[in-house]
Structure formats: structure tokens, C-alpha cells
Amino acid sequence: xxxxxxxxxxxxxxxxxxxxxxxxxxxxxxxxxxxxxxxxxxxxxxxxxxxxxxxxxxxxxxxxxxxxxxxxxxxxxxxxxxxxxxxxxxxxxxxxxxxxxxxxxxxxxxxxxxxxxxxxxxxxxxxxxxxxxxxxxxxxxxxxxxxxxxxxxxxxxxxxxxxxxxxxxxxxxxxxxxxxxxxxxxxxxxxxxxxxxxxxxxxxxxxxxxxxxxxxxxxxxxxxxxxxxxxxxxxxxxxxxxxxxxxxxxxxxxxxxxxxxxxxxxxxxxxxxxxxxxxxxxxxxxxxxxxxx
Amino acid sequence: xxxxxxxxxxxxxxxxxxxxxxxxxxxxxxxxxxxxxxxxxxxxxxxxxxxxxxxxxxxxxxxxxxxxxxxxxxxxxxxxxxxxxxxxxxxxxxxxxxxxxxxxxxxxxxxxxxxxxxxxxxxxxxxxxxxxxxxxxxxxxxxxxxxxxxxxxxxxxxxxxxxxxxxxxxxxxxxxxxxxxxxxxxxxxxxxxxxxxxxxxxxxxxxxxxxxxxxxxxxxxxxxxxxxxxxxxxxxxxxxxxxxxxxxxxxxxxxxxxxxxxxxxxxxxxxxxxxxxxxxxxxxxxxxxxxxxxxxxxxxxxxxxxxxxxxxxxxxxxxxxxxxxxxxxxxxxxxxxxxxxxxxxxxxxxxxxxxxxxxxxxxxxxxxxxxxxxxxxxxxxxxxxxxxxxxxxxxx
Numbered sequence: 001x002x003x004x005x006x007x008x009x010x011x012x013x014x015x016x017x018x019x020x021x022x023x024x025x026x027x028x029x030x031x032x033x034x035x036x037x038x039x040x041x042x043x044x045x046x047x048x049x050x051x052x053x054x055x056x057x058x059x060x061x062x063x064x065x066x067x068x069x070x071x072x073x074x075x076x077x078x079x080x081x082x083x084x085x086x087x088x089x090x091x092x093x094x095x096x097x098x099x100x101x102x103x104x105x106x107x108x109x110x111x112x113x114x115x116x117x118x119x120x121x122x123x124x125x126x127x128x129x130x131x132x133x134x135x136x137x138x139x140x141x142x143x144x145x146x147x148x149x150x151x152x153x154x155x156x157x158x159x160x161x162x163x164x165x166x167x168x169x170x171x172x173x174x175x176x177x178x179x180x181x182x183x184x185x186x187x188x189x190x191x192x193x194x195x196x197x198x199x200x201x202x203x204x205x206x207x208x209x210x211x212x213x214x215x216x217x218x219x220x221x222x223x224x225x226x227x228x229x230x231x232x233x234x235x236x237x238x239x240x241x242x243x244x245x246x247x248x249x250x251x252x253x254x255x256x257x258x259x260x261x262x263x264x265x266x267x268x269x270x271x272x273x274x275x276x277x278x279x280x281x282x283x284x285x286x287x288x289x290x291x292x293x
Numbered sequence: 294x295x296x297x298x299x300x301x302x303x304x305x306x307x308x309x310x311x312x313x314x315x316x317x318x319x320x321x322x323x324x325x326x327x328x329x330x331x332x333x334x335x336x337x338x339x340x341x342x343x344x345x346x347x348x349x350x351x352x353x354x355x356x357x358x359x360x361x362x363x364x365x366x367x368x369x370x371x372x373x374x375x376x377x378x379x380x381x382x383x384x385x386x387x388x389x390x391x392x393x394x395x396x397x398x399x400x401x402x403x404x405x406x407x408x409x410x411x412x413x414x415x416x417x418x419x420x421x422x423x424x425x426x427x428x429x430x431x432x433x434x435x436x437x438x439x440x441x442x443x444x445x446x447x448x449x450x451x452x453x454x455x456x457x458x459x460x461x462x463x464x465x466x467x468x469x470x471x472x473x474x475x476x477x478x479x480x481x482x483x484x485x486x487x488x489x490x491x492x493x494x495x496x497x498x499x500x501x502x503x504x505x506x507x508x509x510x511x512x513x514x515x516x517x518x519x520x521x522x523x524x525x526x527x528x529x530x531x532x533x534x535x536x537x538x539x540x541x542x543x544x545x546x547x548x549x550x551x552x553x554x555x556x557x558x559x560x561x562x563x564x565x566x567x568x569x570x571x572x573x574x575x576x577x578x579x580x581x582x583x584x585x586x587x588x589x590x591x592x593x594x595x596x597x598x599x600x601x602x603x604x605x606x607x608x609x610x611x612x613x614x615x616x617x618x619x620x621x622x623x624x625x626x627x628x629x630x631x632x633x634x635x636x637x638x639x640x641x642x643x644x645x646x647x648x649x650x651x652x653x654x655x656x657x658x659x660x661x662x663x664x665x666x667x668x669x670x671x672x673x674x675x676x677x678x679x680x681x682x683x684x685x686x687x688x689x
Contacts, residue, residue, distance in 0.1 A: 063363075087549065088546075156636065159634075172562075175319075175324070175569075178313050182569075185309050186573075
């Protein structure tokens with residue numbers, strides 16, 4: 001008889017569909033029922049319990065392993081990344097519902113073999129969701145039903161995290177603007193004489209201003225584009241770091257065209273403004289003042 | 294004149310540049326300070342909440358103190374065993390459940406019901422006598438009182454919601470004995486607290502000897518660790534955790550994300566501060582070659598010139614760092630408000646918690662960054678050839 005691994009005593013059957021903690025697996029002999037039912041195990045569980053496809057495992061709802069049933073692992077899957085369960089170890093298995101109920105049902109409770117945690121519903125017309133929920137509430141009071149995605153909900157955790165990152169971005173932009181202004185002031189100071197000579201040659205204030213504006217725009221847009229490219233180049237590294245840390249396939253950082261456009265749209269006017277502000281005294285000064293040393 | 298006085302004059306001669314440099318340092322310094330507060334803020338705040346309950350050990354039947362799991366059976370004998378331990382000052386069993394609560398004003402589905410003994414004073418009384426006696430008294434939190442328009446002495450109806458399916462649990466009437474605040478209530482939590490007998494009555498239960506959790510207070514002489522060890526000796530089938538162990542678990546899992554974000558952002562802000570100071574000083578040195586060469590020609594040693602530049606950097610960073618502390622405090626307040634708006638978090642949990650070591654670390658990091666940033670411009674000044682520089686400046 002082949003060796004049959006048994007999941008350690010810390011695996012609760014409720015964890016089969018939820019995150020669970022698993023101690024090191026204990027391999028022990030167990031009776032193999034004929035034609036054990038197929039199950040899938042998550043990649044994380046397969047790694048933790050050193051399972052592979054084809055192996056026979058015993059699953060039990062009892063921490064001591066009593067009343068277990070044997071199953072055959074027919075595949076290993078990557079669980080859908082769930083940001084709400086980021087820190088949970090995805091030690092999961094997927095069974096046919098009757099098999100799960102046969103393990104977790106309480107023999108003293110006649111309803112337990114006919115009870116489930118939740119039911120996923122796919123509507124023919126997703127636009128009917130609100131009407132469906134109303135009808136359901138009217139027919140089954142006490143039953144909770146909700147949409148999987150409610151765009152009107154502005155209070156979720158990700159909304160808070162988005163606002164948090166936006167606030168940090170704004171502070172970073174403030175610091176960057178001060179930095180840019182300082183450099184533009186230095187640059188304007190260095191070019192006082194150059195501007196004076198240009199004015200002497202007949203360049204109008206308007207022409208000098210347009211040069212300053214274009215220069216500020218060019219520096220800001222170039223810097224923003226460089227920043228976006230740098231972010232794109234490093235997003236892979238950041239994602240790999242967090243994916244390794246949390247053992248997940250979740251993507252943490254993604255630079256989208258909308259984000260890139262927003263960065264350039266914020267940087268461009270700031271750059272122009274910084275250029276104009278820094279060059280203001282130079283633009284307002286007369287030629288003699290500019291050329292006087 | 295000392296190097297610092299020279300450095301001050303150098304900055305004062307270019308006020309716009311110096312002020313903008315300081316403004317940049319204030320912005321990044323504020324962000325750095327906030328990230329240092331965030332790195333341990335959740336941990337410190339949660340530790341304070343745990344301490345506030347007055348219990349420092351938790352006993353459960355599940356291996357993970359956080360997740361749901363089996364109940365503890367034989368609670369009466371367990372309590373006797375725990376209370377007999379010299380390391381234990383007190384032990385209180387706790388039940389958790391959900392109820393439908395109603396009053397003449399409104400009906401609420403899914404309010405949180407806690408059943409415990411009168412010795413469990415993990416809550417703070419806000420109004421009313423707060424005496425939980427028998428099986429017909431209940432304490433409610435401010436949200437539930439407001440929603441159902443309850444005051445001490447009001448009647449509230451509770452019907453337990455079974456987790457196993459639709460069951461016809463009868464509605465029971467309770468008297469509101471007080472309005473309380475619980476440290477772990479979220480901003481929108483609807484919570485009611487009653488005795489164990491009241492809990493069984495509300496939830497229609499007949500099994501009286503179970504608990505979801507037993508809270509244990511250790512004696513001051515022995516401490517939580519000794520209490521945990523003693524509990525594990527008498528009941529090796531159960532799991533006992535001290536507050537410190539709970540915190541360690543949270544730090545490894547749920548709080549780890551914010552700690553890592555804070556490290557990442559701290560690194561970025563320090564890099565930014567380095568770039569800012571290094572660029573400003575380098576450009577400043579490039580513009581002042583003639584001045585520096587003249588100082589060298591007058592007899593200033595290389596080390597003194599380098600010292601002046603280092604002092605300039607420290608002045609920029611020092612003033613910026615000092616101003617960034619109040620700016621960071623204001624920003625932390627705002628960021629804390631944003632993060633605490635996440636649903637389900639205890640209302641009194643904070644992400645940004647002040648501790649003196651954060652200030653020390655903030656100042657040390659910025660000072661090191663300022664010194665590092667000044668190295669290259671200092672090197673330029675150190676290597677400056679006096680005669681060639683003076684000649685070039687004179688000819689140009």
C-alpha cells in the first residue's frame with residue numbers, strides 16, 4: 001500500500017474554503033476507501049503539505065482527525081488573489097459540495113446536511129440586481145443578499161487606502177515643487193546676464209517669457225515622463241517583493257495610462273509655474289539692472 | 294568667525310534658495326516622520342487597547358486566537374482550574390453572537406451581542422447604573438442606543454441569529470442597564486453586552502457550559518508569560534496567548550503591510566532629501582568657486598572650507614527637520630483620519646502613534662542624509678585649485 005499523507009491536526013474543515021493555518025504535515029497510514037472522490041488543493045497547501053496530483057489525503061472536521069474521509073488530489077490551483085485576505089495563508093481545498101457536507105454536517109442537526117454558507121447568483125441581466133434583491137428580501141426575510149460590486153459604496157478599505165496614497169502623493173508633489181523652484185531660482189540667477197544681452201539684442205519681454213515657459217514645460221514633462229518610466233521599470237520589482245512576502249499572485253502596483261496621464265497633467269503646469277515664478281524678478285528687471293555686475 | 298556662522302551667512306545671502314530648500318526638506322521630513330510613526334503605530338495602539346481591557350491572557354479552543362473556531366466546553370471546571378492557579382488573578386468566560394435588536398423606534402439586524410460575567414469590565418460606562426444582574430439586563434453602545442432611541446431603563450427586544458441557518462429563536466425582552474463604550478468597537482458597531490445567562494436567553498441556547506473565549510488576568514508578581522505556561526500545563530488541550538503573543542502575531546501578519554509601506558516610503562523620502570540637499574549644495578559650490586578660492590588664498594584650511602559646507606548642509610537639514618516635526622504631526626493627524634475610515638476597525642485604533650524614539654530616529658536619519666549629501670560638494674571644494682580658480686574668475 002502506498003504511503004498516504006494525512007493533513008496535520010490543525011487543519012479544520014472550515015478552513016477548506018477559508019484561509020487556515022496548517023502545521024507541518026503528519027504522514028500516517030489511513031484506510032483508503034474505494035474510488036476516493038477528487039479534490040483540488042491550493043498551491044500554498046500543496047507546498048505546505050508536500051502534496052502532488054494523484055496523492056490520497058484524508059480530510060476531517062475534527063482537530064484530532066476523527067471521522068476523516070479520503071480524497072484524491074486531482075489538481076493544484078492558484079487561489080484567486082483576495083486583497084481582503086492578504087495576510088491569510090491560503091491553505092485551501094475545493095471539494096464537491098456533497099463531499100464537503102458529508103464531512104462537516106453535524107449528525108445531531110437535521111438541517112446541517114442541507115445548509116450552506118452562501119449562494120452565488122448570476123443574473124441573466126445584471127441590471128436587474130436591485131429588483132432581484134428586493135424580491136428576495138420580500139420572499140425570504142432574514143436572508144442577507146448583496147451585490148458583489150457596489151459602485152456606490154465609498155467607504156470600503158480600498159477607498160481609504162486610495163485616499164491615503166493620494167495624500168502622500170500630494171505631499172510628495174509639494175516637496176518636489178519646492179525642489180524644482182529652488183533649482184529654477186538658481187538657474188534664473190545664473191542667466192541674468194544672458195537675459196540682459198538678449199534684451200539688448202532686441203528680444204522682447206514676451207519672447208523671453210515664452211522661452212521660460214517652454215523651458216519649464218519641457219523640464220516638467222521630461223521629468224514626469226522619466227518618473228513614469230522609472231515607475232513602470234520598478235513596478236515589477238515592487239510587485240515581486242510583495243508577492244513573495246505574502247505568497248500571493250495579487251498585483252500591488254500597476255502604472256496605468258490614466259495614472260501616467262494624471263502625473264504628466266499635474267507636473268506640467270507645476271513646472272511652468274515654477275519657471276515663471278523663479279524668473280519673475282529677471283523678467284521684470286530692466287536691461288541695465290540685468291547687465292550690472 | 295566660526296564655520297557655522299560662515300555657513301549661516303552663506304545661506305542668508307541667497308534667501309530664496311535657502312527658504313525653498315528648507316521648504317523641500319520640511320515636506321519630505323514631514324513624510325519621513327509620519328512613516329516612522331506608521332511603522333509601529335498600529336502595534337502600539339493595539340497594545341494600548343489590549344491593556345485597557347485589564348486582561349493579559351486569552352484562552353481559546355482554536356489554534357489561532359483571531360479566527361473563528363470551536364467553542365470551549367466544560368467552562369465551569371476550566372474556570373475553577375484557572376482561578377486555582379497562583380499565577381492567575383481572575384478569569385472570565387465570554388460568548389459572542391449576533392442578534393436582531395428592536396425597540397418601538399426601529400429594528401436592527403446583525404447587532405453584536407457579547408455575553409460575559411459581571412467581573413468583565415472591558416467596557417467604559419457612559420450613562421446609567423451599568424449593573425448587569427440576572428438574565429434580563431443589557432448594556433448597549435452609543436450607536437445602538439442612538440439607533441433604537443434607548444436610554445437607561447428602556448426596553449429592548451433581542452432575538453438571536455443562528456449561524457447554522459434559519460431557526461425560530463423567540464424574541465426576548467431586556468432592560469437597558471446602561472450605555473457603554475467598548476475599546477474594540479468600530480465606528481459603526483452596534484453592540485450589546487449582557488450576562489452569560491442573558492446571552493443564552495437571547496440566543497435560545499440550552500448549553501450553558503461553553504464559551505468562545507476565556508479572558509485571564511495574571512497576578513502582577515508572576516506576569517502573563519508565567520500565567521500562559523501554567524494554563525498550558527493544566528489544560529494542554531486549549532490554547533493560551535498573552536497580549537504580547539497576540540501582538541507578535543498581528544505584527545507578523547495584519548500589521549506587516551503598513552510596516553513595509555512605511556519602510557518603502559521612508560527610503561524614498563530619504564533618497565529625495567539626499568537628492569535635494571546634494572543638488573542645492575553642489576550648484577551652490579559651483580557658483581562660489583571664486584569665493585572659496587579666495588578664502589583658501591586668505592589662509593582658510595581645506596578642512597575649514599569643507600566644514601563650512603558641512604555646516605551649510607546641516608543648517609538646511611536641521612532647520613527643515615525641526616519645522617517638519619509639527620508639519621508631520623498635522624499631516625499624521627490627517628492621514629490617521631483617512632486610514633481609520635476603513636470599515637470594521639476599532640474606533641480607538643490609531644495608525645500613527647507618537648513615541649520619542651521616532652523623533653530621535655527622524656533627526657538622526659535626516660542628519661545622516663544631510664552629511665552624506667554634502668560629501669560630493671565638499672569634495673569639490675576640497676580639490677579646488679586656488680590659483681587656477683582665481684585666474685579663471687579674474688579673466689572671465
